[in-house]
Structures are given as structure tokens and as C-alpha cells.
Amino acid sequence: MIKFDHVTKMFQGGAKAVDDVNFTVEDGDIVVLLGPSGCGKTTLLRMVNRLESITSGDISIDNKSIKRLNDIELRRAIGYVIQSNGLFPNMTIESNVTIVPQLLRWDAKKRHNRYKELMQLIGLDPEKYAKRYPHELSGGQQQRVGVARALAADPPILLMDEPFGALDPIIREKLQDEFLQIQTEVKKTILFVSHDIDEAIKMGDKIALLRDGKIMQYDRPADLLTHPKNDFVSQFIGEDRMIKGLSLHTIKDLLREVGLAEMPHQHYDGKTVAGSQNLRNTLSILMNQGAEQVIVTDHNEQEIGAVTIDLIQRYIAKQIKGKTDASLPFERVVR
């Protein structure tokens, strides 16, 4: 658990880069620090591993103030991933991945085993890359190695500063998916900086939206989208926030809430979608096909009904009204 308690950062001669920030990151959660460029995301992140000092307030990890920890030990216990991956070009991939275990003086055998484990986790062949150097890898591979390095000593916390920001959109989405998969295995407590609302919705268990160093809203993605606290938040998430929000829900949710339409009677040769598909993609399939409906299949590939644009509209309407009674409708479903 990471607790930010009235955290403020003032650079010399500058305004407040971080201004009285309070929030708590629960164990195993990904919290996305979101906001426009210059709003203080990086500064806030770097205060956690003491790359930036705290002007006033305090940050504590498991109720222990980081000010009272040795900074070298603190950093070795926190994984750190940056946008430009920061791999050491003079070291082989194996050396890069196992650098923290080296600093911690693990023996060679243990380090090598850990290396193999991590490479398998990030989907790169351990033998093939062991003696390669970072510049021989693609941007996406380098970033994966950056993640592996951060995980090497199995730190409970990861700090990630726009880790996929420099990658092209297709590779970025792929790495986001892979990372979420990895997270289901490693269950780290993660602070993740992003300026991209879509990325934040996708990656975050919670989002801290910042502006000029202040937190505008700290909420789960669905709540941020449906109930923005002020104009800045609504503007930042955009007019299409309902559509964005649809990526958090699947056809199964829709089935549960409003049911599916009947199967069309005449022969149907359009696309089918799986019940686990999210509603944002389903909607774009509907639009792209110009079809009235798409057929939904269950996990046995059995056709169980159809989705229409009208049904999705009704689902949205129900979500917005349903919000007041319980948190159920906005529970995170399959990511």
C-alpha cells in the first residue's frame, strides 16, 4: 500500500509541480497517473523512489514513511520502467535483466534461473537473447526487457513512466495486453503514468487525473467516465466518454442487464462475436458492417442471440441510472 499524504513538490524558482496530493494505492492495483503534459505526473512518480525530494507532506509504503528508508535499498525494492526503456547499451540483455540481482549479490546460478523465468514471462527466448545487446532488439522488445528488468528482484511495487509511450499504436496495444496478462500473474502494486485516456481506462484499476499538480479526480475508470467531478475532467475524457466506457463492459454484462435480441429468422452471413467481446468493439463491428445486428456466440461457439445498437443504448442508459444504487454495474469485467 502506497499512501500519499499532502504531498507537495516545489522546484527552485518554479511553481508547485505537485500540489497537496492525497490518495492511497491498494496492494495489487494499477493506479494510472493521468493528465496533460507538465501536470506533474513524472514528478509525483519519481518522489516515490526518491529521485525527487518531497518538499512537504509524506509518502509511505505499508505505513512506513519513505523518508526513513535508505534510498538505495528503497530503489532496489521498487521496479522502475521509463519511456525510453533506459536499458544499458553496454550490457547484454541477460546482464540488463539481472542488473538488480547483481547489485543485490545473488549468486550466478540464481540470477541465470531468474533471467530465464523473466524472459519466458515477457515472451522472449532466453537463450537467443542472452548475449544480444539492446540495440539489436526492436522498440517493443526493448520495452519488454525494461519490464523484465524492473521485475527481476520481485519488488512489490512498480513505477512505470509512460512505459509504452514511444511505441507505435499497434505494438503499444499488444504490450498493454501482455502487461495486463503479466500483472495477473505477478500482482504488483503499480503506479503507471500516462497522458492517454484510453490507455488509462484500459490499464487502470483506478485513475488519478491531475492538473497543475493537483488531483482533479481519483476514481475507478468507469466512475470517472460516468461521473466526472468537474468540467476539466469531462473535457479531458472527451465527448465520447460513453463510448470509451464501453470498452470496460462485455456482451455478457449486456446479456445480464438487458438481455440479447432474438436470432434473426432469415439466413445470416454477417460476423459473429464472442460473448467476452467488449461493447466498444462490438459497437464498431455493428457500425462497420452497417448491419442491424451481430450474432453472439458463447464459449462453445453456440449462437445465443444478437446484439443491436439499440440494445447497447439501452444498456448505457441503464448504467447511468443504475449507478446510484450500487457499484455493481461498473464492476470491472474482463480486461
Place this chain on the structure above:
Amino acid sequence: MNWLNDWITYITIDLSHILNLTMEHVELVGLSAIVAIAIGVPLGIYLTTNEALAGTVLQATSIIMTIPSIALFGIMIPVFSLINQGIGFVPAFIALILYSQLPIIRNTYTAIKNVNPDLKDAAIGIGMKPIQRLVRVEIPNAIPIIMAGVRTSVVMNIGIGAIASFIGAGGLGVLINQGITRSDEKLIVTGALAVSVLAIIADAILWIVQKLLTSRGLTD
């Protein structure tokens, strides 16, 4: 062709003398280079942590570079006379070390300063101590530029070393000197050529050393 024959004859007769002078030259420049590196590289690294001093030191070494070599050797004489070493190896050795400092210190300083800030940030962020950062990240990534400075200074000093003969430090300058006083171009050409060949060989050796010291990750 007559001249060429004469020259070859001269070299054959005087070979051992030429080789002796070459060895003296190598010794003078080689030893001063070793000491110059031992001073210049650590100093250059240290200066990256002390901006105020860095300016002063780089300024001072630049000024030394602008002193004509013959004058610098000249200045050494009265200074080292104080310890009865006014002429000979010692003042020449010291003068060459002084000349080497600018390229070595400046390149080391710049190379370490210019290591990609993201790398430094990552190194600190993953919990390296300052000395670990230096040894594992900063120096390995700065090696090519540091070595370029070393090569410049050694090649330069092989040339300047030829002037050291004026203060009795021996070396290939002796041959050139004799050639000038005796108006014998064979000696001058021999001396000059030997100096050039030495410089080329030294540069080639240092280039190999540089390759060996540089991580493969920085080259291919």
C-alpha cells in the same frame, strides 16, 4: 635514385643508433602517456561532480596547450634546475604530461557528462550507488570518447616529443637536430619519417585497445 641509395646506405650503417633513439622516444612518450592517463581520466571524472572547478581546470589546460612546445620545454629548465633536473628526461616527461592533459581531461569530462541522461536516471532509479553507476554505466558508455582523447594526446606527443631533444631528453629529435646542424637531409628525413611511423603505429595500437575496451553493444 642516387639519393635514395645514399639514404638506404645511411640507414643500414646507422640502424642501431636510429633504433636507440626510437626506443628513447617511445619510452619518453609512452611513460608520460601512462602518467597522463592516470592523472587525466580520474580528474576528468572528478570534474563532472565539481562544476566550479571544472571550468577552471579546463581553462588552465587550454592555456597550457597554447604555449608553444619549445617555450614550455624552455620553462621547464629553470623550474627543474631547482632540483638539479634542469635538462634531460624529467623536464621533457613533465612537459609532455602537461600537454596531454587537455585532450584527456576534456574528453573524459565531456564523455561522462554526455552519457544519455535516461541511462543515468535508470541507473539511479534501480538503486545503483554512485561508484556502481560510474563503473557499470558511465565509464563503459564513455570509453570511445575517452579513448579518442587518449589517442589524440599520444599522437600529438609523439610529434612534440621530437622537440624534447632541445633540452637533452634524447629521442628522434636528436636525429632531426643533427640533420639540421649538419645540413644533412638524410638525417632529417629519417627522423621525421620515424616520428610519423611511430605515430601511426601508436594510433593503430590504441585503436585496438579502444575496440577491446568498448562493449560490443556500443559498436556493431
